[in-house]
Amino acid sequence: MYKFLLSSRWLGWFALVCALAAVCAYLGTWQLERRDAIREDIGWVEANYSAEPVPFEEAAGYFQEFDPSAEWLPVELTGSYDTANQRIVRNRPLNGRPGYEVLVPLKLQDGTAVVINRGWLPIGDNEAGWPDEVPEAPAGEVTVTARLKPAEPALLRGAPEGQLASIDLTEYERQTGYPLQTAAYGLMDTEDPEPQTRPQAAPKPSVDEGPHLSYAMQWYAFGLLFFVGLGYAARQEAWNRIESGEDEDWDDEEDWDDDGEPVHSAARVPRRTRPVRKRRNPTGEEEEDAILDAQGF
The missing domain is CATH 2.40.50 (OB fold (Dihydrolipoamide Acetyltransferase, E2P))
Known part of the structure; x- marks a missing residue:
């Protein structure tokens, strides 16, 4: 049902999602590194100030x-x-x-x-x-x-x-x-001695870590959502193929084109479209002949 995922189009989408997720992971890690640097500075403020x-x-x-x-x-x-x-x-x-x-x-x-x-x-x-x-x-x-x-x-x-x-x-x-x-x-x-006037003293530095942790989690979540979106799109594609009859079983092993579509010859007819011989109900005479044959007459 998911053979179309091996097509060049879907492999291209997968590669794009991997690249975007890698960028999100890099940005998330960068935010965590900034948070670590700020936490270190805060540590010196708390220890020394x-x-x-x-x-x-x-x-x-x-x-x-x-x-x-x-x-x-x-x-x-x-x-x-x-x-x-x-x-x-x-x-x-x-x-x-x-x-x-x-x-x-x-x-x-x-x-x-x-x-x-x-x-x-x-x-x-x-x-x-x-x-x-x-x-x-x-x-x-x-x-x-x-x-x-x-x-x-x-x-x-x-x-x-x-x-x-x-x-x-x-x-x-x-x-x-x-x-x-x-x-x-x-x-x-x-x-x-203290002068009568002096420049304004510098304030105590902030000990706020900032939003770096939440930003990092957001970037990681974005990276994960790309894969969730790709999986949802693949599932929708599979259901659409089933409903349109494009994903039936075939007599022989199928060939697939670059767009994930099945390629088959006249000999490869889907079982769904193969003509089926309808059984005819027997007539009364045929039923009598069958009974006589069974009794040995």
Whole structure:
């Protein structure tokens, strides 16, 4: 009944369904991988964000070679800001609002220089491409508590003088003209002494996994539905062939064309259409002759 499935047309449909199901499986797996990456980031937030600050001496290695497991770890640093080399980072939205972030090198007591991200500023109204006002960093010695963040890659686009396209610490080091720690920077939490005004502090990162798991299940379901649809279409095709008499038994083994249709010669007549000799009811004389023959007359 399902011999037509071996035709080129139906084999082509099967190959197409397999290809579409493979794409759905790939997209589902990709969503699960994204979920795993987000869950890992959430794990670092939950483990490090509210931890007690560690001295710079214990975390110094992270600024030279960043370890993802240390992201968001609070670090306590003491030094003085190099406000002459302050930079504004462009295109830094916050809660849907465009703005900037303020970077300042902090020169520590041992001579090391670490970049501190002091916070966010909205776009200005007075001059295009600049915030209206940048709060000054505290002068003199300051103790900063900042959370570890990895340096960002360089971008192809440029930036005006005094600005950076991203937190590319290698480019920042080139502009300052002295060594900076280029593997990580500090996202400021507190400063002591505390200034009267400061850029807006970065909010705590979200710990929401997002819809990636449900998206993955949807893609897997779509892949399965392709096969369900193909099976339903095959069943309908089989029933249509039975109702139209195209799927009757044949005298000999059948040949099939590329479209799944039976090919037969005049000698191969379906049993359904083979002429049948009707039996005639015997006459009265024939019945009497049969009785006499049975009695031996």
